[in-house]
Amino acid sequence: MPMKPIALDAMGGDHAPRATVAGALLAAKEGIPVLLVGPILRLQEELRAQGGDLPIQDAREFITMQDHATDVRKKRGASINVCMELLKGGDASAVVAMGHTGATLASALFNLGRIAGVDRPTLLIEMPSERGRVYLTDGGANVDCKPEWLVQFAVMATAYAEAQGVQAPTVGLLSIGEEEGKGNALTLEAFPRLKATPGLRFHGNVEGRDIFKGTTDIVVTDGYTGNVVLKLSEGEARTLMKWIREALTQDLLSKLGGLLVRRALQGLRAKMDPAEYGAMPLLGVEGPVFIGHGSADSRAVLNALRKGQGAVEAGLMGRVRAGIAALAVDK
Amino acid sequence: MPMKPIALDAMGGDHAPRATVAGALLAAKEGIPVLLVGPILRLQEELRAQGGDLPIQDAREFITMQDHATDVRKKRGASINVCMELLKGGDASAVVAMGHTGATLASALFNLGRIAGVDRPTLLIEMPSERGRVYLTDGGANVDCKPEWLVQFAVMATAYAEAQGVQAPTVGLLSIGEEEGKGNALTLEAFPRLKATPGLRFHGNVEGRDIFKGTTDIVVTDGYTGNVVLKLSEGEARTLMKWIREALTQDLLSKLGGLLVRRALQGLRAKMDPAEYGAMPLLGVEGPVFIGHGSADSRAVLNALRKGQGAVEAGLMGRVRAGIAALAVDK
Numbered sequence: 306m307p308m309k310p311i312a313l314d315a316m317g318g319d320h321a322p323r324a325t326v327a328g329a330l331l332a333a334k335e336g337i338p339v340l341l342v343g344p345i346l347r348l349q350e351e352l353r354a355q356g357g358d359l360p361i362q363d364a365r366e367f368i369t370m371q372d373h374a375t376d377v378r379k380k381r382g383a384s385i386n387v388c389m390e391l392l393k394g395g396d397a398s399a400v401v402a403m404g405h406t407g408a409t410l411a412s413a414l415f416n417l418g419r420i421a422g423v424d425r426p427t428l429l430i431e432m433p434s435e436r437g438r439v440y441l442t443d444g445g446a447n448v449d450c451k452p453e454w455l456v457q458f459a460v461m462a463t464a465y466a467e468a469q470g471v472q473a474p475t476v477g478l479l480s481i482g483e484e485e486g487k488g489n490a491l492t493l494e495a496f497p498r499l500k501a502t503p504g505l506r507f508h509g510n511v512e513g514r515d516i517f518k519g520t521t522d523i524v525v526t527d528g529y530t531g532n533v534v535l536k537l538s539e540g541e542a543r544t545l546m547k548w549i550r551e552a553l554t555q556d557l558l559s560k561l562g563g564l565l566v567r568r569a570l571q572g573l574r575a576k577m578d579p580a581e582y583g584a585m586p587l588l589g590v591e592g593p594v595f596i597g598h599g600s601a602d603s604r605a606v607l608n609a610l611r612k613g614q615g616a617v618e619a620g621l622m623g624r625v626r627a628g629i630a631a632l633a634v635d636k
Numbered sequence: 637m638p639m640k641p642i643a644l645d646a647m648g649g650d651h652a653p654r655a656t657v658a659g660a661l662l663a664a665k666e667g668i669p670v671l672l673v674g675p676i677l678r679l680q681e682e683l684r685a686q687g688g689d690l691p692i693q694d695a696r697e698f699i700t701m702q703d704h705a706t707d708v709r710k711k712r713g714a715s716i717n718v719c720m721e722l723l724k725g726g727d728a729s730a731v732v733a734m735g736h737t738g739a740t741l742a743s744a745l746f747n748l749g750r751i752a753g754v755d756r757p758t759l760l761i762e763m764p765s766e767r768g769r770v771y772l773t774d775g776g777a778n779v780d781c782k783p784e785w786l787v788q789f790a791v792m793a794t795a796y797a798e799a800q801g802v803q804a805p806t807v808g809l810l811s812i813g814e815e816e817g818k819g820n821a822l823t824l825e826a827f828p829r830l831k832a833t834p835g836l837r838f839h840g841n842v843e844g845r846d847i848f849k850g851t852t853d854i855v856v857t858d859g860y861t862g863n864v865v866l867k868l869s870e871g872e873a874r875t876l877m878k879w880i881r882e883a884l885t886q887d888l889l890s891k892l893g894g895l896l897v898r899r900a901l902q903g904l905r906a907k908m909d910p911a912e913y914g915a916m917p918l919l920g921v922e923g924p925v926f927i928g929h930g931s932a933d934s935r936a937v938l939n940a941l942r943k944g945q946g947a948v949e950a951g952l953m954g955r956v957r958a959g960i961a962a963l964a965v966d967k
Contacts, residue, residue: 435875445812448820481776481863489779489860513867517875529820530861532812536844537865541872544766544848548907549880552900559900565893569883576879 308338309398310360311613312388315343316367318403318601322351325403328606330357335607337614340397343367343384362387370599374407377415385409389416392592399613400592401584403606404599410446410587417591422629424451426589427458428528428596429465430535431582436519440466440474443525444585445532452494455525456502460628461588462523463505468619477511477521479530485509491527499525504631542577583608586616589629593621639669640729641691642944643719646674647698649734649932653682656734659937661688666938668945671728674698674715693718701930705738708746716740720747723923730944731923732915734937735930741777741918748922753960755782757920758789759859759927760796761866762913767850771797771805774856775916776863783825786856787833791959792919793854794836799950808842808852810861816840822858830856835962873908914939917947920960924952 311332315325322343329339330352341348345363352358364384368376377386385405389412391397402409406428419426428444442458443450459476466474478499480488485496487510499507508521516524516534526534549570553563575581583605584597593616597609642663646656653674660670661683672679676694683689695715699707708717716736720743722728733740737759750757759775773789774781790807797805809830811819816827818841830838839852847855847865857865880901884894906912914936915928924947928940 435878448812479864481779481860489858492860513864513869514871514874516868517871526864527820529812529823530864533810533844533857533861533865534868537847537868538844538872540845540848541869542876543845545873545876545904545908547766548904549901552904553897555900559897562893562896562900566884566890566897569886569890569893570880573876573879573883577876 310338310340311399312340312391312397314384314388314402315341316384318599324603326351327603331607332610342388368408374411377412385412398617400594401609401613403597403601409596413590413594422633423589425454429586433576434519440523443528443531445528447528450527455495456498459525464624464628468621474522475506475508476523477508479526480510583612641669641671642730643671643722643728645715645719645733646672647715649930655934657682658934662938663941673719699739705742708743716743729948731925732940732944734928734932740927744921744925753964754920756785760917764907765850771854774859774862776859778859781858786826787829790856795955795959799952805853806837806839807854808839810857811841814841914943
């Protein structure tokens with residue numbers, strides 16, 4: 306049976322619907338089935354302008370970046386809500402939305418609900434590391450966390466990493482020292498729980514320096530710290546690349562050298578580019594939901610749709626449910 | 637009246653006493669008065685080997701990296717304790733110690749005590765930013781914080797920044813969004829208190845990306861997050877520099893270009909090198925105490941001693957006491 310289409314909120318992100326439609330057309334060329342969700346006339350016009358054709362599900366309203374997350378309850382007909390309804394009704398296999406994390410999270414909770422046994426859904430962030438990729442949970446969905454939530458995040462992140470093809474993913478608890486006794490009130494309570502969870506490859510504490518080093522495949526922390534880590538790492542990469550550009554134009558010799566190394570450094574820039582990762586999964590809700598950067602261009606939209614398809618094909622939901630169910634049995 | 641010498645724990649850090657003695661000799665050449673504190677015979681031998689001469693205060697014991705912070709109470713004669721006693725007795729103007737942050741903090745609290753009105757001392761971290769420098773407090777001395785401590789940290793960091801010559805330093809509260817309503821339980825409580833503190837130039841919330849951008853001169857957060865920020869930023873810089881080296885040797889063209897840009901990139905590496913910052917002040921104890929990286933080389937020790945001298949000359953203690961006293965009056 307062919308895969309149901311991925312419902313793409315065509316009105317999400319700073320460059321919608323241009324970037325979303327362009328990304329969807331690229332994805333369709335690769336054989337990824339996409340259903341555009343948004344105001345039909347506007348999307349038809351955009352498709353005509355880009356010379357492409359895709360199925361559209363009409364949605365009159367949409368959430369803007371100025372709207373609050375809670376506005377998804379008022380704007381029932383908003384494109385993000387229609388996406389979730391399609392997923393819930395079995396007419397879509399996944400939802401992909403660019404930008405407005407809060408509204409997408411609220412819409413997913415409202416329309417899909419949580420997986421039984423999950424206290425809080427988590428945003429999983431993918432970051433570059435010396436060993437390839439590192440998954441950070443929670444990426445900002447839950448600022449203040451309880452220790453048992455961190456255990457659930459770790460279990461769901463493990464299921465996701467496995468679905469992504471990571472062999473026997475390891476989990477580190479972000480703290481301020483490697484020893485078990487180092488940490489804050491939350492991590493000190495979470496440590497023994499993580500250690501006692503069967504099926505979890507718990508490495509112990511990791512520090513800030515271990516994230517880029519890739520000491521573990523997964524790093525678990527509260528959403529406040531996760532958000533700070535995400536934005537600091539993006540900001541630092543941007544500043545360093547800026548300083549490199551400045552260094553490579555500071556005199557004639559550097560300029561000449563800079564021309565010669567330009568291509569080599571472009572590879573590095575791509576590695577640090579959030580668009581490469583496409584979107585982060587929202588784990589713990591009843592359906593595969595992916596949230597991309599609000600500043601997404603067509604390539605980021607394409608990568609987000611690829612990620613959605615890959616997760617569906619790898620049986621993400623079954624894996625997450627099984628992980629959480631096993632947790633309940635052990636209690 | 638000439639400045640009393642800076643007491644340097646000559647046994648602190650991974651490369652002691654070689655690096656500490658070498659750094660002290662460099663400082664002495666610049667006219668910074670240094671008193672070496674440690675086992676006299678061993679330090680005399682090291683001075684002979686390096687062909688230099690400096691005053692020594694004998695201390696039979698010392699704290700190793702294997703010791704616990706609390707061991708400063710058992711090893712009363714440890715060099716770090718002797719340093720603090722010299723400072724307390726007025727025979728030293730400041731203490732500089734490389735490495736073992738916990739033991740130095742414990743020794744300072746035990747021997748010097750806190751400034752009246754200070755609940756918890758804080759470690760202030762100096763980091764590079766697009767606007768020059770950014771000061772981060774708390775750097776890891778207090779993992780779980782109360783809102784009023786963050787206010788004290790901000791006040792002491794302001795005093796320190798002013799002593800360092802920063803004009804009208806601004807303060808940002810590290811959070812997950814710019815709006816006042818964004819944050820975790822701690823920052824939501826700290827925000828109105830920071831806003832209501834006279835003499836504090838409170839900018840509001842800043843995000844992880846604002847640290848390297850240099851949006852504010854000072855960023856205040858709890859010690860858990862501060863430690864994660866410090867170690868993540870150092871780790872990311874190391875990984876990026878490694879990737880740049882790899883990119884610049886990947887083919888013949890890049891290698892040639894790499895040779896031409898080598899000098900330009902060295903300046904960047906220096907900017908990211910923790911040794912450049914020398915040491916971080918421990919603010920809130922009764923005397924100027926600076927703690928450097930455990931991996932300190934002679935240059936880092938020199939920079940730490942420079943920092944100590946600069947702070948003493950700028951009247952750091954008076955500024956910090958005045959800031960904290962003003963806080964008490966407003967209550």
